[in-house]
Amino acid sequence: xxxxxxxxxxxxxxxxxxxxxxxxxxVPPRDAGVAVGSREGARRWFRAAGGVKGNGPGPVSGRYLxxxxxxxxxxxxxxxxxxxxxxxxxxxxxxxxxxxxxxxxPAGRYRAVRAQALxxxxxxxxxxxxxxxxxxxxEWVQAGLGRNWSPEQISAALAGEFGDRPEMRVSHETIxxxxxxxxxGALRRELAASLRTGRALRKPRRTEGERRGMIPGMVMISERxxxxxxxxxxxxxEGDLIMGARNGSAIGTLVERSTRFVLLLHLPHGHxxxxxxxxxxxxxxxLPAAIRRSLTWDRGKxxxxxxxxxxxxxxxxxxxxxxxxxxxxxxxxxxxxxxxxFPKGTDLSAHSREHLAAVAGELNGRPRKTLGWKTxxxxxxxxxxxxx
Numbered sequence: 001x002x003x004x005x006x007x008x009x010x011x012x013x014x015x016x017x018x019x020x021x022x023x024x025x026x027v028p029p030r031d032a033g034v035a036v037g038s039r040e041g042a043r044r045w046f047r048a049a050g051g052v053k054g055n056g057p058g059p060v061s062g063r064y065l066x067x068x069x070x071x072x073x074x075x076x077x078x079x080x081x082x083x084x085x086x087x088x089x090x091x092x093x094x095x096x097x098x099x100x101x102x103x104x105x106p107a108g109r110y111r112a113v114r115a116q117a118l119x120x121x122x123x124x125x126x127x128x129x130x131x132x133x134x135x136x137x138x139e140w141v142q143a144g145l146g147r148n149w150s151p152e153q154i155s156a157a158l159a160g161e162f163g164d165r166p167e168m169r170v171s172h173e174t175i176x177x178x179x180x181x182x183x184x185g186a187l188r189r190e191l192a193a194s195l196r197t198g199r200a201l202r203k204p205r206r207t208e209g210e211r212r213g214m215i216p217g218m219v220m221i222s223e224r225x226x227x228x229x230x231x232x233x234x235x236x237x238e239g240d241l242i243m244g245a246r247n248g249s250a251i252g253t254l255v256e257r258s259t260r261f262v263l264l265l266h267l268p269h270g271h272x273x274x275x276x277x278x279x280x281x282x283x284x285x286x287l288p289a290a291i292r293r294s295l296t297w298d299r300g301k302x303x304x305x306x307x308x309x310x311x312x313x314x315x316x317x318x319x320x321x322x323x324x325x326x327x328x329x330x331x332x333x334x335x336x337x338x339x340x341x342f343p344k345g346t347d348l349s350a351h352s353r354e355h356l357a358a359v360a361g362e363l364n365g366r367p368r369k370t371l372g373w374k375t376x377x378x379x380x381x382x383x384x385x386x387x388x
Contacts (some may be wrong), residue, residue: 235293273304
């Protein structure tokens with residue numbers, strides 16, 4: 001008689017284990033659900049894990065030492081064998097043996113049954129989240145989220161601030177899980193609004209192209225100098241508009257490729273070519289020559305006066321290929337950040353020039369991983385100092 005152990009939803013447990021094995025290997029959850037024959041089950045399991053693949057149940061596999069292997073370790077230690085000798089005999093790395101003895105053999109007395117019990121106790125779920133146990137660390141992380149820092153920026157700042165206190169270190173993934181995962185909410189759930197997405201659940205990123213009309217005289221990105229591609233030389237910018245409700249208002253966004261420094265264009269009276277050209281000329285024309293070399297823009301009709309802008313600012317202007325937002329990757333990322341301040345479906349013309357400057361200042365004051373955790377403002381200061 002074969003006993004089938006069934007998991008949640010009446011499906012065999014082996015189906016759910018196979019689903020999570022595929023997800024952890026990089027297969028999208030929807031495709032993994034199709035592969036195991038249960039798309040509905042896949043949606044339910046992934047939702048129950050908070051949209052985080054690392055929260056799925058781990059496989060029972062040879063990754064973990066068995067009681068039989070621990071008995072062999074105990075026998076080998078009694079014989080005076082080294083960790084390398086024991087490992088070679090049971091097919092494990094010497095480091096695995098040494099860690100096992102150090103972790104489960106207190107005071108040099110290793111016993112297989114006791115070691116197995118300790119390992120099972122540590123593996124029990126749910127575990128108390130680190131942020132739930134450490135009030136000081138939790139308050140520090142909450143303060144960072146309140147300043148609109150990303151979890152990764154907070155994690156890096158903690159490492160620099162508390163290098164000698166391991167209890168004050170936490171990974172960005174732990175911060176995300178403390179916000180998103182039901183039952184591990186060590187951080188206040190409303191802090192999810194401080195993340196750039198404002199979501200209460202992780203969602204896959206989707207890219208959708210946008211069809212734009214042709215602009216006379218465009219010079220395509222393929223003709224942009226190679227120095228702009230590798231970000232080695234400052235002064236090459238990316239730009240676009242973020243749109244308000246029903247596309248009736250807009251804010252221009254500019255990002256310097258090497259320093260990620262952000263400038264915002266105030267467009268209170270519309271985003272027609274004349275308005276964009278006037279704002280662009282005013283903003284870019286006053287920059288030092290060292291950081292004013294080229295501009296890469298989407299194929300939007302708002303750049304219909306690009307020739308006049310180029311002449312007035314001494315900027316070479318290039319245009320992206322159709323449906324290729326990754327060609328302005330820094331600008332796309334910045335536009336995502338800006339939606340935290342300027343939500344979709346709102347009137348963007350209501351924001352003053354001073355408010356735009358304050359938002360840009362906040363973004364330019366955030367530490368960035370790609371800059372070695374310097375801020376864009378610091379990186380730009382270094383560029384200008386070197387050019388002086």
